[in-house]
Amino acid sequence: MASDEYHRRTLITRLTLRSDEDEQLLLDTIEEWLDGCNIASGLAWNECHTKSDVRQLAKQQIKQKTKLGDQHATLTCHEVAGAIKSCIERRKTGKKASQPQFTSRSMTFDxxxxxxxxxxxxxxxxxxxxxxxxxATLCLPEDESGYQYEYLDSDEWEYTESTLHYRDGDWYIHLGYRTPKDDEPEAATENGTVLGVDLGVNRIAVTSTARFFDAGELNHYRRECEKTRGTLQQSGTQSAHRTIESLSGREERYVKHVLHTVANGIIEEALEHDCVGIVFEELDGIREDLPEAAWHSEWAFRKLKDFVEYKAEFEGLFVDTTSPRNTSKRCNECGFTHDDNRHAGQFECQSCGKSNHADYNAAKNVAELYLRRGHQPSGRRSVSQYALKSGARTPS
Ligand SMILES: [Zn+2]
Structure with missing residues (x-):
């Protein structure tokens, strides 16, 4: 949903922390946050200003050079994207704007x-x-008449994001709340947008907005585990058997961790492109398309879809599927469908000549065919278009 479909309010209050250690930890976190923002600002300035572009450019470096966790690193990128965008707006009105520097002790949370x-x-x-x-404890007014309670105790207002400020030895939190505008939700969902997602062996997932989730590291890890298991099996001892079991446990945890990260990325992508839902291929038909060695991928795809469904519900997005038939053979540009269009990772249309990354072409088709086949999510929402890297497309 676009931001203007909500009323937004901010609840501001002072905070009390439990201990000096906690206070120090928060101060350290803010320092790392500022470092992260300045790294991203240095990289992205004059380069890009959308959340996803800044993230792709800077997030890895932030994670390497600071102690920030994954989500904080993502949020620093978003912060910087916002700051650069305002600089661009300023310049449009003829004002000067130089590269954003982050120095004041505050940071954003979601x-x-x-x-x-x-x-x-x-x-x-x-x-x-x-x-x-x-x-941390919120220092709210003693009598229950403070305006803060209107948002805090309300079912209508939901917390979205916040900023923490440290000033003159005191902590303040600005909690952002939002509620949908009453008169618009029906209209707002008329032209609902979906995100198409293609699942694959070399790229775990590719979205119709051209975000690629690589499977290289995951596949490498799994091959290594497989090799070790092979060696252990040959030895055939009791202890080898136990080692195999613990290895499998570790492998499963690692794979789940990777899948969680991918699921978060898919959700982010849907939210950033104002989608109301996410569309996958039905997994039942997918097996035929997979090479023999990738039998385990089916399990991973199911898990990934479970994770996305779980997180999507929390964000108010629907998840649906369409048949995988023709998604990889159809040219997303002209609609020509043929076996020869696809050669391994590359797609080249035998009719219009357009070429593209095969999984990206497929991701767009997942969404396009979902809409063409007349699928609609249950409930009041209706969808008519799908998100692309920039903008959206409505199948005619
Ligand atoms: Zn074509």
């Missing part, structure tokens, strides 16, 4: 990195590393 507990009048914030959380 629903993954900051949780609100209204009843306890408390929040928890993710600090360095993704799992160490600091608890």
């Amino acid at each position: 629903r993954r990195t900051l949780t609100v507990f209204p009843e306890q009048e408390k929040i928890t914030l993710t600090t360095l590393g993704d799992h160490s959380r600091v608890h």
Whole structure:
């Protein structure tokens, strides 16, 4: 949904921390955050300004050079994208704008990195590393008449994101809340947009917006595990058998971790492109298209889809599927469908001559064929177009 479909309010209050250690941890987190923002700003300035572009350019470096966890690193990129965008706006009006520098002690949190507990009048914030959380108490007015309670205790207002500020030894939190505008939700969903996702062996997932999730590292890891298992099996001892079991446990955890990251990326992509839903291929037909060695991929695809469904529900997105028939053979540009269009990773249309990455072509077809086949999500929403790298396409 676009941002103007919501009323937005900010709840501002001071915070009390539980200990000096927690305070130090938060201060350290802010320092790393500022470093992260400045790294991204240096890389992206004069290069790009969309969230996804800044992320692709800077996130890895931020993770290498700072102690920020994955989600904080993502948020620094988004912060910088916003800052660069405002610079561009300023320049349009003839004002000067130079590369954003981040120095004031404040940082942004989202629903993954900051949780609100209204009843306890408390929040928890993710600090360095993704799992160490600091608890803080909201210093709300004594009498229950403070405006803050209107949002905190409400079912209508939902918490979205927030900024933490440190000023003169005091902590303040600005909690962002939103509620849909009453008169518009029906109209807003008339031309709902979906995100198409193609699943594959070499790229775990590719979206119709051209975001690629590579499977190289995952496949390498699995091959290594397979080799080790082979060697252990030959030895045939009791201890070898136990080692195989623990190896399999570790492998499964690693694969799940990777799949969670991919699922988060798909959700991000859908939200950034204002999609109301995500479309996959039905997995039942997919097996025929997979090489023998990739039998395990079916399990991974199912898991990935489960993770996406779980996270999508939280974000209010629907997840649906369409038949995989023709998704990889059809030219997304002209519609010509033929076996010879696809050669391994490359797609070249035998009719119009357009060539493209095969999985990207397929991702667009997943969404296009979903709409052409007349699928609609259940409930009040209706969809008519799918998201591309920039803009959206409505199948005629
Ligand atoms: Zn074509």
